[in-house]
Amino acid sequence: MLTSIPSIRKKQIIAVTGVMLFGFLLAHLSGNFLIFKGPEALNAYAQFLHDLGPVLWGMRIGLIAAFVLHMFFTALVVVENVKARKARYAVTKDQGEHRTLLVRLMPYTGVTIFAYLIFHLLDFTFVEKTGFINGVDYGLYGLVVNTLSNPIHGGLYIIAMLAIGVHLAHAMQSVVQTFGFANKCIRPKLVQASMVIGFGIALAYCAIPIYLISCAGSGCLVK
């Protein structure tokens, strides 16, 4: 059945699910930024999400489905691509400017993001939402501060976010091409926009652990 799906449709499924995951990244980032506002704001937002109940579960199931489909069809496409060139070139030279490098990195950045996602869920989702700062329990806020101000946890977070940046830098303009809306007039701007938005989001995410690591122990975490 899978072989009857045209190659272009497979790419379009990857693109649609990728756009859904991008939407999640934006929503998650906007929530995460409440860390700069203080414990009340972040914990209230977490409580708000928790109180959504079935709606939250609907969103979670949609997100998981998008993630699974994105990875499944990507794996399918990668296997087909490897089969399409069993004999490798002795000499290779990238033709097509920087894009070929970004394309080659896609599976690696994808796997990095997935591996970190598991680590991230173990850090924040499948644990009790408590975190003590100076002997006071600040709940989820304290958990986030204590975890991400740890150089190993914060460092891995930064590496994963940079992988997301590289992934998005190619993926965003690729989506437009895959759906057939790109052309030579808009492509240069599209490539630039993809880079700026991709790395912009990655850097915005990175700002959180950088801030927390730089403030750790200095008393600026809780005013």
Add this chain to the structure above:
Amino acid sequence: MAAPKTISIKLKVWRQSNPEAKGEFKTYQATDVSPHMSFLEMLDVVNGDIIKAGDDPIAFDHDCREGICGSCGAVVNGEAHGPKSQVTLCQLHMRSFNDGDEITLEPWRASAFPVVKDLVVDRSAFDRIIAAGGYISVKTGSAPDAHCLPVSKVDADAAFDAAQCIGCGACVAACPNASASLFVGAKVSQFSLLPQGQPERKSRVKKMVWQMDSEGFGNCSNAFACEAACPKGITVDFISRMNREL
């Protein structure tokens, strides 16, 4: 300083006696190569020496040697059709190389293009894609009245740009995934842009993409290496158009 009258090149060429053979690189020395020679003329001279030595000459595809038939093609130092932009291998001249250069010459590498011998690959997969839908069905007989089918200049130019594809396979060779999307995109577009292509427009793209997938070409990753390698300057806009048409 004046350029040398002749140059010497060390060639590392993929030699494979038949489709089942393992194949290996063999090294040849091309001496007294005129910079004005085409790449294929240089190979002719090297083959002359190989034949004189009693060995099997290097097999390579060629026909018009004018850059319009799409027969020739090899990967030169990792680049399909060599280092010059929008040039076929037959139109690549030895002045593009320096005295003492080492050149690695390989056939198009794609599972859908099995090696027949040395640098010759079987590109009949492209023929089957065309047979699947790369045509229009029209009433034959007397010539139609002139201008009975108006075509806008913009569409005519775009269709012509697509129709410049010579089916050489460089797009497949250069693609990191050995995808034939640029070829199929161009062939789909050249018809879908013109009134004659409209009756079969929807079915054509489906049939051609299905055949492309069946032949074992890879998927397009939007690396655009195909566009950089295409000797006719076919743009990835036609891949975009194909994606929209499906």
